[in-house]
Amino acid sequence: MNTRDQLRQYVFGTLIPTPPAQWPADDVDLLDRGLDSLRIMQLLVFVERDMGVNLPDHELTPERVATVAALSSWIDERRR
Amino acid sequence: MFDSVYSLLAAAAERHANRTAVEIAGQSMTYAEWKDRADCLAGFLRDCGIQSGMHVAFCFRKSLDALVALFGIIRTGATYVPLDPAWPAHRIATICDDAAVHHWLGSHPPPDGVRMMECVLASAPGDGATLVIESAARCPPMTGDPHPPHDDVCSLLYTSGSTGSPKGVRITGRSLLHFSQWATETFAITPNDRIANHAPFHFDLSTLDIYGAIRAGATLCPVPDRIRGFPGELARFVEAQRISIWYSVPSILSQLASRAAISNDTAETLRVVLFAGEVMPKASIRRLAGQFPAARLANLYGPTETNVCTWHAVTDADLADDGPLPIGRPITDTRVWISDSQGQTSQANDSGELWVAGPTVAAGYHGGTTHSNAFVPAPDGHGIAYRTGDRVRRRSDGVLLFEGRTDRQIKSRGHRVEPGEIEMVIASHPAVREVAVVPIPDPNFGHRLLACLASNQDRISAQDEIAAYCRSRLPGHMVPDAWVFQESLPRNDRGKVDLRAIEMLGRS
Numbered sequence: 001m002n003t004r005d006q007l008r009q010y011v012f013g014t015l016i017p018t019p020p021a022q023w024p025a026d027d028v029d030l031l032d033r034g035l036d037s038l039r040i041m042q043l044l045v046f047v048e049r050d051m052g053v054n055l056p057d058h059e060l061t062p063e064r065v066a067t068v069a070a071l072s073s074w075i076d077e078r079r080r
Numbered sequence: 081m082f083d084s085v086y087s088l089l090a091a092a093a094e095r096h097a098n099r100t101a102v103e104i105a106g107q108s109m110t111y112a113e114w115k116d117r118a119d120c121l122a123g124f125l126r127d128c129g130i131q132s133g134m135h136v137a138f139c140f141r142k143s144l145d146a147l148v149a150l151f152g153i154i155r156t157g158a159t160y161v162p163l164d165p166a167w168p169a170h171r172i173a174t175i176c177d178d179a180a181v182h183h184w185l186g187s188h189p190p191p192d193g194v195r196m197m198e199c200v201l202a203s204a205p206g207d208g209a210t211l212v213i214e215s216a217a218r219c220p221p222m223t224g225d226p227h228p229p230h231d232d233v234c235s236l237l238y239t240s241g242s243t244g245s246p247k248g249v250r251i252t253g254r255s256l257l258h259f260s261q262w263a264t265e266t267f268a269i270t271p272n273d274r275i276a277n278h279a280p281f282h283f284d285l286s287t288l289d290i291y292g293a294i295r296a297g298a299t300l301c302p303v304p305d306r307i308r309g310f311p312g313e314l315a316r317f318v319e320a321q322r323i324s325i326w327y328s329v330p331s332i333l334s335q336l337a338s339r340a341a342i343s344n345d346t347a348e349t350l351r352v353v354l355f356a357g358e359v360m361p362k363a364s365i366r367r368l369a370g371q372f373p374a375a376r377l378a379n380l381y382g383p384t385e386t387n388v389c390t391w392h393a394v395t396d397a398d399l400a401d402d403g404p405l406p407i408g409r410p411i412t413d414t415r416v417w418i419s420d421s422q423g424q425t426s427q428a429n430d431s432g433e434l435w436v437a438g439p440t441v442a443a444g445y446h447g448g449t450t451h452s453n454a455f456v457p458a459p460d461g462h463g464i465a466y467r468t469g470d471r472v473r474r475r476s477d478g479v480l481l482f483e484g485r486t487d488r489q490i491k492s493r494g495h496r497v498e499p500g501e502i503e504m505v506i507a508s509h510p511a512v513r514e515v516a517v518v519p520i521p522d523p524n525f526g527h528r529l530l531a532c533l534a535s536n537q538d539r540i541s542a543q544d545e546i547a548a549y550c551r552s553r554l555p556g557h558m559v560p561d562a563w564v565f566q567e568s569l570p571r572n573d574r575g576k577v578d579l580r581a582i583e584m585l586g587r588s
Contacts, residue, residue: 018548037308038561041525060311
């Protein structure tokens with residue numbers, strides 16, 4: 001699975017459970033779909049533990065986690 | 081000296097006319113501008129038929145418009161009903177129906193599913209908007225004495241209700257005036273202060289920020305909605321805005337203390353840090369005290385029905401010991417009792433349910449006889465007392481300690497949550513046979529919510545579908561964080577659902 005698939009699976013399978021037919025496009029704003037502060041922290045823990053990528057707190061902004069697309073480019077950036 | 085909530089703004093506009101009253105996202109207004117705009121909007125609202133005794137929906141993201149609209153409504157004597165634009169349409173509609181709201185002021189027009197309104201004012205133009213709020217500045221201002229709200233009920237704050245639907249707490253002008261006076265005096269708020277407003281308008285924490293700032297002529301700095309949950313952004317906000325007073329739920333402060341870099345400048349400028357809404361973990365308060373060595377830290381306590389009724393200034397001894405942080409002693413003119421399990425409120429009781437009477441206690445629930453057993457005649461014969469449902473203990477030095485609930489109510493992200501309300505929603509889904517919702521303790525967020533359910537569908541498809549169903553009906557903090565499926569719910573030997581056993585499922 002690539003970064004986006006892995007994120008989609010966790011976000012819409014676990015964090016904001018959503019019937020597969022209704023999974024939104026990668027550029028849809030997650031903050032409007034129930035990604036609140038607690039769920040953001042869970043998401044960061046998932047990325048760190050299950051994807052092995054460390055996301056520094058001071059880089060965490062709404063823009064970087066608001067969409068699957070933005071988050072996956074942040075992760076790919078930190079991977080390099 | 082202040083006879084109405086409106087008079088707070090009128091006095092500030094006179095004494096601090098050219099001081100900056102509100103600053104948000106590069107926009108600001110002075111106290112004189114705030115009052116002028118509110119008067120003009122009130123003139124328009126009055127022409128729409130809005131008056132004392134009416135309930136008006138107030139559904140805003142943080143903005144100057146929101147604060148103008150707030151005082152526009154207050155000026156007419158109508159009662160404002162704060163709603164969160166992030167709530168699902170179904171919940172907004174439920175509350176609008178319960179409050180019999182006919183007029184809507186918001187960042188946007190009402191969402192689909194909310195019944196027709198007689199009058200809609202919105203910041204952003206859209207279908208059915210009668211007026212865009214900005215253009216109200218051209219309306220002739222409302223003049224003359226402000227109209228007092230009916231029964232002194234200034235706003236209805238909706239909180240989670242155990243019987244399955246949210247209930248509207250009737251907040252009085254007397255409560256807002258008394259509380260803002262107490263806060264201004266206790267924390268010595270002056271026109272030089274810059275007060276952050278983190279809590280949403282429908283959360284009683286916001287009343288300290290808004291009315292405390294106005295009473296003192298200080299500058300109110302609402303936190304833009306988008307950065308509310310981002311510790312790094314919040315730290316940058318506090319620094320850039322030179323915030324001197326901060327008030328929020330502990331979970332946000334815990335994150336700020338552990339996940340954000342606090343500059344020395346911020347640590348010097350921030351002089352008062354207040355928190356309320358849930359238990360502040362000892363580790364977090366120690367970290368906060370380390371980050372802000374010069375700041376006064378205080379724990380404010382009180383359910384929505386009492387606003388803040390007791391408080392405790394954090395001491396070095398609190399930081400050193402391992403006991404819970406006290407909820408302290410009553411604020412001015414407020415009386416408390418500890419009731420035993422028979423409902424007896426003897427002075428000799430040192431642990432039991434906390435009862436509260438005083439000027440900040442709400443005037444009951446809207447329309448509600450169903451919950452009215454929470455409001456009882458005060459044991460000393462003066463007015464009404466609110467039975468909090470919180471179990472407390474009186475320490476030997478007289479301060480009160482919070483020890484838990486007499487019922488199932490829990491806190492999630494600082495919001496109070498009745499598991500029964502979530503269970504009613506989940507149980508109304510056709511795939512659900514039975515359900516129970518329990519808290520799982522979380523070191524940073526107080527509690528996460530676990531739903532344990534028996535379904536007549538297979539687990540995989542049911543979980544997604546039921547979660548989506550919850551999201552369309554409940555605010556985010558009430559949507560369960562974890563789901564467990566069982567053949568049937570665990571029961572004890574008397575046949576009752578075994579909530580303890582379900583909590584253990586969540587820990588494994």
